[in-house]
Amino acid sequence: MDSTVRLSDVAKRAEVGVGTVSRVLNGSAKVSAATRQKVRAIIDELGYVPNEVARSLAANRTRLVAAIIPVIGYTQHAEILQGMADVLHKHDMMLMIGASGYSDQVELQAVKAFLARRPDAIYITGVRHTEAVRTILQQSGIPVVEGSNLTDSPIDAVVGYSNFDASVDLTRLLIARGYRRVWHVTVTKDFNDRIDDRLAGFRWVTSTGTEVEADVIRCENSFDGGAEAVRLALASNINVEALTFATDVMAVGGLLECQRRGINVPEQLAIAGFDDLPIAASTNPSLTTVKVDRVGLGRRAAEIIVNRLQGNHTYSQIVDVGFQVVERDSTRRP
Structure with missing residues (x-):
């Protein structure tokens, strides 16, 4: 019935x-x-x-914004989505969320699936996409905002920060504190432009006029992966003085492994992360890391979308929200 x-x-x-x-x-x-x-x-x-379908056909607006992020469960992406929702809700708009799983193929599928449902705009994480994704988004005729990194050639607009520069500044901080044998810990899978740029920034600093013995360890992006990185560093023939991790998750795993082994941080091994997750300030010792206002990033992305939909095209195409290197006890020498 x-x-x-x-x-x-x-x-x-x-x-x-x-x-x-x-x-x-x-x-x-x-x-x-x-x-x-x-x-x-x-x-x-x-x-x-x-019946919003009928209403949207009449108005040519669905009041829906699609957001494609790598994974649902990471705090970094949740904070960006919260910032977007804060702004969009004030304008009677809602988010549709899809996860690409760091897969180019799934990202393309998500873009096509969302565009078939006629969203008013799309937010997509990262700035490096396949040519198929770029082409379909450029031809969509709706606002597209890329996020969490920077590029000189966005599909439409980009709101983010330089992961390369952040890694450069973090590495320089360790060098300024006197660390000379510094290794970087990156991921073994789920590669993306943000992680790649952090590695590139580390390599650029340690290869340009510095007397630093540098190397790279690849591990899973998890607590266990961070612990493995510490074990690999300790098993090497080099007395590694500091590890910079591409994520706070791995860095916290490294800190826990040091505690299990009775290794004093930073006296015997300094550890730095990236993302400034809530746990970073609560570890013992507290974690040196890179902080980004991700809620603010999300708000700015949504503001660009709202302005575009209201016919205001005077916004900046490239928005740099900046970052802050937060030095805490895990690298601060006595």
Whole structure:
């Protein structure tokens, strides 16, 4: 039995025309306050949900913004989405979220699936995509915002920060503190432009006029992976003085392994991370890392989308939200 509440059911109960109910739903000023209140009360009473598909076809707007991120469970991406939602909700817009799993193929599938549902705009993590993804987004005719890194040639607009420069500054901090045997820990899978640029920044610093013995360890992006990196560094023939991890997750795993082995941080081995997750300030010792205002990044991305949809095209195409190297006890020598 079909129990769906229709627009006509609301109109009948409220004793008004269907057009009046429609005007209430659209926020028209051509309805008295008393009638608006009455219709809204009936809508709530009956549990009526407007057919947004039909409304979007008429208005050529769905009030939906698609966001494609690598994974759902990472704090970094959740904070960006929260910032976007804060802004979009104020403009009666909602997020649709998809995860690419760091797969180019899945990212393309997600883009196609979302575009088939006609979102008003798309946010997509990263700045390096396949030519197929770039082409389909460029031809979509809707605002596209890339995030979490920077590029001189965005698909449409980009809001992020230089992972390369952040890694450079973090590595330089360790060198300034007197560390001369410094290794970088990166990932064995789930490669992406942010991780790649952090490795590139480390390599650039340690290969340009510095007396630093540098090397790279590749491990899983997990607590266990960070622990493995410490074990590999200790098993080497080099007395490694400091490890810079591509993520805080691995760095915390490294700290825990040092505690298990009775290794004093930073006296025997300094450790630095990247992302400034909430746990970074609470470890013992507290973790040196790179901080980014990711909620602010999300807000800025959403503001660009809203401005574009409102016909304002005067925004900057490339927005650098910056970063901060936060020095804590895990690298601070006595």
